[in-house]
Amino acid sequence: MIELKNLTKVYGKGAKSATALSRVNLSVNKGEIFGVIGHSGAGKSTLIRCINLLERPTDGEVWVDGVELTALRQGPLQQRRRKIGMIYQHFNLLSSATVYDNIAFPLRLSGMPRKEIDAKVKELLTLVGLEEHRSKYPAQLSGGQKQRVGIARALASDPDVLLCDEATSALDPQTTDSILRLLLDINRKFHLTIVLITHEMHVIQSICDRVAVIHGGGIVEQGKVAEVFLKPKHEVTKEFIRTETQNEGPLQAALEAVDRKPGKAVKITFLGQKTYESTLSATVRATGVDFAILQGTISTIKDVPYGQLIVRFEGNEEAVAATLAKLAGQGLDVEVIG
Numbered sequence: 001m002i003e004l005k006n007l008t009k010v011y012g013k014g015a016k017s018a019t020a021l022s023r024v025n026l027s028v029n030k031g032e033i034f035g036v037i038g039h040s041g042a043g044k045s046t047l048i049r050c051i052n053l054l055e056r057p058t059d060g061e062v063w064v065d066g067v068e069l070t071a072l073r074q075g076p077l078q079q080r081r082r083k084i085g086m087i088y089q090h091f092n093l094l095s096s097a098t099v100y101d102n103i104a105f106p107l108r109l110s111g112m113p114r115k116e117i118d119a120k121v122k123e124l125l126t127l128v129g130l131e132e133h134r135s136k137y138p139a140q141l142s143g144g145q146k147q148r149v150g151i152a153r154a155l156a157s158d159p160d161v162l163l164c165d166e167a168t169s170a171l172d173p174q175t176t177d178s179i180l181r182l183l184l185d186i187n188r189k190f191h192l193t194i195v196l197i198t199h200e201m202h203v204i205q206s207i208c209d210r211v212a213v214i215h216g217g218g219i220v221e222q223g224k225v226a227e228v229f230l231k232p233k234h235e236v237t238k239e240f241i242r243t244e245t246q247n248e249g250p251l252q253a254a255l256e257a258v259d260r261k262p263g264k265a266v267k268i269t270f271l272g273q274k275t276y277e278s279t280l281s282a283t284v285r286a287t288g289v290d291f292a293i294l295q296g297t298i299s300t301i302k303d304v305p306y307g308q309l310i311v312r313f314e315g316n317e318e319a320v321a322a323t324l325a326k327l328a329g330q331g332l333d334v335e336v337i338g
């Protein structure tokens, strides 16, 4: 659906120039929610703004739905852009217009007859749950409600793609979750392709199918969220996950406490239905090994459950090795950590 080929963006010229993106290649499938995560200054906004050419890349190609946007003239580009909606961190609403008029704005611009506009705006107000607030001005709304207006306005022209630039970064955790649920809802209902950028792993974990990690203007890692989240490779990715799970301190204490005893500390990862099965207890019963739990979590990645358990197996070396082999043989991910 979206292809970025060798995308490079350099701001400014000569000695004062700054490279914000360097040869980025990315492809987003139709109907998926694709997340891009990175620290401040990594190039996230530049990347997302290059997709609808709000920002002109210095080099490389942008393809959306089989059309190379970077090769289009202004007229056809405007046409194509209508099919790409966008929402922003600070909402970008017209402060002197009501909720209704904010949503109607792009439709009036496109010359839609008044009656059709009215029907469309009403439908969108219902979709985002703002029917009762249609006559209010942005200043009378909460952050979450403002973002709902932003979403309704972005959907007014029936886009195929929705770009979200830190759409929940100005919201509290609860409101963030309600907006994320709304985005997921829209994605499923309309088969809308969503690209979102964020600096929060939580956002990625909640609704994204795939994720790319951007650092210093380049993609350093990408893949399915479960794979990247449970088996991060790059240091930047590991750091994002650490901040999300925040379990390093207690784990370190647990590992130090058992340091001098014989045994093996192992991280076991369960994914999907395996999370709820009794594989571990059945395995140790068969191999005759005992274990102590040092840390454990059960959570979900989008709708998929996963569990991560750090245990220390006690027993003779062969029995422990047999246990690890048996666990791995049953589809669990097993990593010896000490």
Ligand SMILES: Nc1ncnc2c1ncn2[C@@H]1O[C@H](COP(=O)(O)OP(=O)(O)OP(=O)(O)O)[C@@H](O)[C@H]1O
Residues within 6 Å of the ligand: 011, 012, 018, 019, 020, 038, 039, 040, 041, 042, 043, 044, 045, 046, 047, 199
């Ligand atoms: N208009 C501009 N002119 C010059 N440099 C810019 C411009 N916009 C961004 N940059 C630079 O490009 C780099 C990437 O910026 P970008 O805004 O894409 O980062 P970001 O990942 O969105 O950061 P944040 O999380 O803070 O929003 C930064 O070094 C930034 O200073």
Ligand SMILES: [Mg+2]
Residues within 6 Å of the ligand: 044, 045, 046, 166
């Ligand atoms: Mg930004």
